[in-house]
Structures are given as C-alpha cells and as structure tokens.
Amino acid sequence: MTTSKPHKTEWFDNEAFWRELYPFMFPAQKFTDAEEQVEPVLKLTRPTGKAVLDLCCGPGRFAVALAKRGFRVTGVDKTRFLLDKARAKARAAKVKIEWVRADMRDFVRPGAFDLAISMFTSFGYFDEKRDDVAVLRNIFTSLKPGGACLIDVVGKEKLAKVFQPTSSERLPDGALLVQRHEIFDDWTRVRNEWTLLRKSRSKTFRFHHTIYSGQELADRLTQAGFAAVKLYGDLCGSAYGPDARRLVAVARKPKNP
Numbered sequence: 132m133t134t135s136k137p138h139k140t141e142w143f144d145n146e147a148f149w150r151e152l153y154p155f156m157f158p159a160q161k162f163t164d165a166e167e168q169v170e171p172v173l174k175l176t177r178p179t180g181k182a183v184l185d186l187c188c189g190p191g192r193f194a195v196a197l198a199k200r201g202f203r204v205t206g207v208d209k210t211r212f213l214l215d216k217a218r219a220k221a222r223a224a225k226v227k228i229e230w231v232r233a234d235m236r237d238f239v240r241p242g243a244f245d246l247a248i249s250m251f252t253s254f255g256y257f258d259e260k261r262d263d264v265a266v267l268r269n270i271f272t273s274l275k276p277g278g279a280c281l282i283d284v285v286g287k288e289k290l291a292k293v294f295q296p297t298s299s300e301r302l303p304d305g306a307l308l309v310q311r312h313e314i315f316d317d318w319t320r321v322r323n324e325w326t327l328l329r330k331s332r333s334k335t336f337r338f339h340h341t342i343y344s345g346q347e348l349a350d351r352l353t354q355a356g357f358a359a360v361k362l363y364g365d366l367c368g369s370a371y372g373p374d375a376r377r378l379v380a381v382a383r384k385p386k387n388p
C-alpha cells in the first residue's frame with residue numbers, strides 16, 4: 132500500500148540535485164563498496180527470510196547486490212533519475228527487483244519484509260521530527276514480526292569532532308566541488324551548500340538534514356516500536372563512538388508486537 136498525501140516541495144524533490152551530483156555521490160567505487168558491504172549487513176541483521184526492503188535505494192547499489200544473493204528485493208525511492216539508473220544496473224546484472232517510486236513517508240506494506248535497510252545517510256531529511264518517526268513507523272509496519280531494520284547515517288558525535296565549515300575536492304569528471312556546512316537548530320541539523328564548478332560554470336545546491344546522535348536515533352527507533360536497538364560504528368559491527376566512521380543502528384520488530 133502506498134498512500135500519497137500532498138507534501139510541500141523540498142530540496143530532495145529537485146531531480147537536478149541528484150543528476151548533477153551523481154558523479155560525486157555514486158562513482159563506480161561506491162557500487163563495489165556495496166557489493167562488499169552486503170555480507171556484513173546480513174551478518175549484523177540476520178534476516179530470517181528473503182524479502183528485503185531497500186528504502187531510498189537510489190541507483191540500487193544494495194538492492195542489486197542483495198538480489199544477486201537470492202533475496203527478493205523491493206527498492207523504493209522518490210527520484211525518477213536514480214530509479215532509472217537502478218533499473219539499468221539490475222538489467223545489466225540480470226536480476227529481478229521490484230522498483231517503487233514513492234516518498235519514504237508514504238510507503239507502507241504491512242508485514243511484507245524480513246529486512247529493511249536505509250543506507251548511506253538516507254534518513255533524517257525532514258524539517259518535522261514527527262516525519263522521521265513516521266518513516267520509522269512505516270518501516271516497522273512493513274516488517275514481519277521478528278524482522279530487522281538497519282539505518283546507516285553519519286553520527287553527531289563524529290561530526291562534532293571533525294566538523295569543518297568549508298572543504299573542496301576534485302570530482303572524477305574534473306569538476307570542482309566546494310562544500311560549506313553550518314550547524315543550526317541547537318546542534319540538531321546541518322545546512323549544506325554545495326557549489327559545482329565545471330568548465331567555468333557554477334551551480335549551487337542547498338540542502339539540510341537532521342544529525343542524530345546514537346542515543347537520539349535509538350530513541351526514535353524505540354518510539355516507533357522497535358526493540359533490541361543496537362548501535363555500531365560501521366557496517367562490520369565495530370563499537371560506536373566519536374571516532375566511528377558511521378552511525379549504524381540495527382533494531383528488531385518484536386515477535387509479538
């Protein structure tokens with residue numbers, strides 16, 4: 132079931148944002164990384180069946196890698212451009228995947244999945260905290276009893292330690308990407324401005340999202356009904372803390388919710 136309530140237009144609705152930044156966000160190495168990260172993800176989450184939801188699947192890095200291992204994958208994303216990329220990747224890998232174009236606030240399929248994943252900072256996009264909780268409730272409802280959920284984001288503890296207001300880097304296609312960041316709302320959110328300089332033309336994209344500490348993310352998951360929430364510092368299950376590469380939360384829907 133996918134309900135479609137009207138949502139106000141936000142930065143992530145801008146297809147040009149994902150299209151223009153695609154070479155930076157999704158170079159070939161990112162697809163290789165996902166192939167390698169799938170086994171650790173399965174080890175951390177121990178799904179009891181084969182039905183997987185890849186929420187905000189983007190170009191299908193994890194969806195395709197999971198389907199290659201025999202999982203029945205549903206990839207959900209809002210961006211047409213990225214779903215087209217995902218379809219092409221699945222065709223090339225000769226795997227069948229169900230692709231659904233939907234907002235993560237709307238996608239619910241009660242009791243359908245053994246595992247739900249949200250990878251590479253795809254959570255925390257909404258201005259209203261209750262929308263983030265609504266997303267977690269949708270995931271909770273969409274899982275079978277005993278099903279597992281994994282959320283992978285950048286943790287606040289790490290960000291506080293390494294925060295730099297400005298940085299720049301050269302992209303594989305020769306463009307220069309200048310990033311500016313500002314923390315706001317009492318250290319709960321980050322506002323980013325990314326300027327792409329390509330062949331003496333520049334394009335600027337602005338976006339913002341919530342930054343979760345380990346405890347805050349665990350609390351949101353508990354609020355949504357999850358039990359047995361565990362935090363890790365990467366997908367291989369290292370300890371979470373200020374030196375962790377990522378904030379990875381694994382939670383389970385109780386067998387008798």
Ligand SMILES: C[S@@+](CC[C@H](N)C(=O)[O-])C[C@H]1O[C@@H](n2cnc3c(N)ncnc32)[C@H](O)[C@@H]1O
Nearest residue numbers: 143187188189192208209210234235250251253
């Ligand atoms: C940083 S990308 C990560 C993609 C993918 N999880 C991966 O690991 O490659 C974030 C994804 O979230 C999707 N997205 C953003 N806002 C969304 C929303 N409200 N509903 C559904 N998908 C959304 C974007 O289209 C994009 O594919």
